Amino acid sequence: MALLVKQAWRLLHNPEAKWVQILKGIYFPFSNPMSVPKCKQGSWAWSSLQEGLSFLSQDIRWNIGNGNGVMIWEDKWIPTLPSFKISSPRPMGSNFYLVKQLINESSWNITLLQTLFSEEEVKAICQIPLSFHHCADSLVWHPSKNGDYIVKLGYHRLMQNKRQNQAASSSRQEEGNETIWSNIWSLKTLPKIRNFIWKACHNVVPSNENLARRRHSNTAGCLRCGDNTESIEHIIFFCPFSQAIWRASTFHYSPALMGFGSFASWWQEVGSLFKDDDSFSSQSLLAWTVWGIWKARNAWIFERSCDSPVHVWNAIFKDFTEYQQLQNVSLDSLSCPSHTSSWAPPPPNFLKINCDASFSNSRKYAGIAAVVRNSNGIVVDGINAQVHASSAHVAECLALRLGSTLIEQHDWQQVIVESDCKHAIDMINGRTSDTWEAKVIVSDIRSLIANEPNVTFSFVSRLNNQVADWVARTTLRGVCPPQWTQLIPYDLYHLM
Numbered sequence: 070m071a072l073l074v075k076q077a078w079r080l081l082h083n084p085e086a087k088w089v090q091i092l093k094g095i096y097f098p099f100s101n102p103m104s105v106p107k108c109k110q111g112s113w114a115w116s117s118l119q120e121g122l123s124f125l126s127q128d129i130r131w132n133i134g135n136g137n138g139v140m141i142w143e144d145k146w147i148p149t150l151p152s153f154k155i156s157s158p159r160p161m162g163s164n165f166y167l168v169k170q171l172i173n174e175s176s177w178n179i180t181l182l183q184t185l186f187s188e189e190e191v192k193a194i195c196q197i198p199l200s201f202h203h204c205a206d207s208l209v210w211h212p213s214k215n216g217d218y219i220v221k222l223g224y225h226r227l228m229q230n231k232r233q234n235q236a237a238s239s240s241r242q243e244e245g246n247e248t249i250w251s252n253i254w255s256l257k258t259l260p261k262i263r264n265f266i267w268k269a270c271h272n273v274v275p276s277n278e279n280l281a282r283r284r285h286s287n288t289a290g291c292l293r294c295g296d297n298t299e300s301i302e303h304i305i306f307f308c309p310f311s312q313a314i315w316r317a318s319t320f321h322y323s324p325a326l327m328g329f330g331s332f333a334s335w336w337q338e339v340g341s342l343f344k345d346d347d348s349f350s351s352q353s354l355l356a357w358t359v360w361g362i363w364k365a366r367n368a369w370i371f372e373r374s375c376d377s378p379v380h381v382w383n384a385i386f387k388d389f390t391e392y393q394q395l396q397n398v399s400l401d402s403l404s405c406p407s408h409t410s411s412w413a414p415p416p417p418n419f420l421k422i423n424c425d426a427s428f429s430n431s432r433k434y435a436g437i438a439a440v441v442r443n444s445n446g447i448v449v450d451g452i453n454a455q456v457h458a459s460s461a462h463v464a465e466c467l468a469l470r471l472g473s474t475l476i477e478q479h480d481w482q483q484v485i486v487e488s489d490c491k492h493a494i495d496m497i498n499g500r501t502s503d504t505w506e507a508k509v510i511v512s513d514i515r516s517l518i519a520n521e522p523n524v525t526f527s528f529v530s531r532l533n534n535q536v537a538d539w540v541a542r543t544t545l546r547g548v549c550p551p552q553w554t555q556l557i558p559y560d561l562y563h564l565m
């Protein structure tokens with residue numbers, strides 16, 4: 070089935086292909102394939118494709134480029150709304166049909182949005198980044214990061230659908246993979262925590278779902294929130310209590326249920342995002358957080374302890390820092406900025422632009438900044454702004470685009486652009502595929518620097534990006550002095 074869906078995805082994405090043209094001639098000459106009702110006379114191949122299309126339609130939506138081909142009320146195009154669609158009714162006699170009509174140049178026409186939609190919808194729309202060069206709209210499959218349909222993820226999605234009806238699913242065992250295990254055993258943390266992560270990856274933790282399957286418990290549900298299935302994923306990520314802990318944490322993170330695979334695939338994914346380096350043991354903190362959430366769940370069930378999510382997070386962080394101190398790991402960069410930055414100036418005749426973003430998850434708002442310094446470490450220019458953003462990842466990409474606009478404006482030829490967001494840098498450098506949420510931004514960056522062969526993008530640790538971080542943080546809080554590039558504030562100077 071997952072492969073069939075892949076074929077359906079190809080049908081949507083290659084309208085010019087010969088086989089698609091043939092099917093179009095027979096089954097949907099004047100409409101789009103998603104809107105064709107199922108018919109008994111269809112060939113076996115077409116009926117199977119329709120099955121695939123119907124599965125896809127749950128999660129397919131538009132990624133806005135210029136908004137030319139997307140209908141405001143009919144189409145799915147807002148990634149952070151539950152159905153991806155506008156639910157405010159179309160005003161009587163309205164002349165607005167296409168998303169393009171809601172856009173002024175490269176920004177949303179907020180005054181117009183406010184007259185047409187609810188406050189929540191306006192907020193969600195403002196989080197959609199717009200392209201500077203009006204690239205075309207594209208269809209994306211929401212659960213995957215880059216918007217392409219992925220058979221493996223599709224398979225998880227199918228399984229997830231299935232599991233809602235029948236509790237058992239043994240598919241997860243397959244995910245065992247050498248890299249996960251070696252990564253778990255090299256974690257800098259307590260053995261019991263490594264053990265727990267290993268068990269969670271294998272789905273052998275005594276969750277109610279697992280106990281009920283082995284008939285050790287009468288209920289498979291979550292006793293805390295009443296959800297039907299208390300799986301390991303529910304305990305760690307999706308129980309409202311756990312979500313609150315993640316939001317309170319320094320990760321400001323809350324995983325989306327849609328498209329979520331399993332604990333093992335999550336661990337593998339975040340493992341590559343949060344690689345431990347010398348200054349910041351993020352992965353280890355992640356493991357402590359998972360463990361802390363599990364402990365809090367047990368305390369609630371067995372001891373009826375009802376600590377608040379913030380309290381649980383503080384306890385996790387305290388345990389983690391104490392452990393790190395015992396291990397003589399420097400935590401300077403975690404709690405307060407260290408002053409031993411080893412930022413390296415660019416070579417003579419080059420400029421270096423450090424970019425960073427500070428993101429508020431609750432406000433879906435970010436401060437973004439780019440600081441330009443020459444080979445003597447002197448600040449020669451800089452730019453900062455407050456922007457809407459749907460995630461920290463998007464905000465980091467927006468900061469990089471802001472920095473890249475300076476390159477184009479001044480026609481600088483030799484520039485090194487640095488960011489502490491490895492994922493964003495990898496995307497710009499083509500080492501990983503673009504995420505759908507940042508697609509238009511990365512495409513703008515590429516076109517801004519298209520004629521500059523001596524502009525490079527590289528990853529730098531947070532420690533060496535503190536100057537841009539300071540500007541981004543103060544910008545988010547609205548306290549960055551307007552003349553900061555000329556009259557450098559003492560706190561900023563101190564970081565240089």
Ligand SMILES: [Zn+2]
Pocket residue numbers: 291292293294295296303307308309
């Ligand atoms: Zn729950």
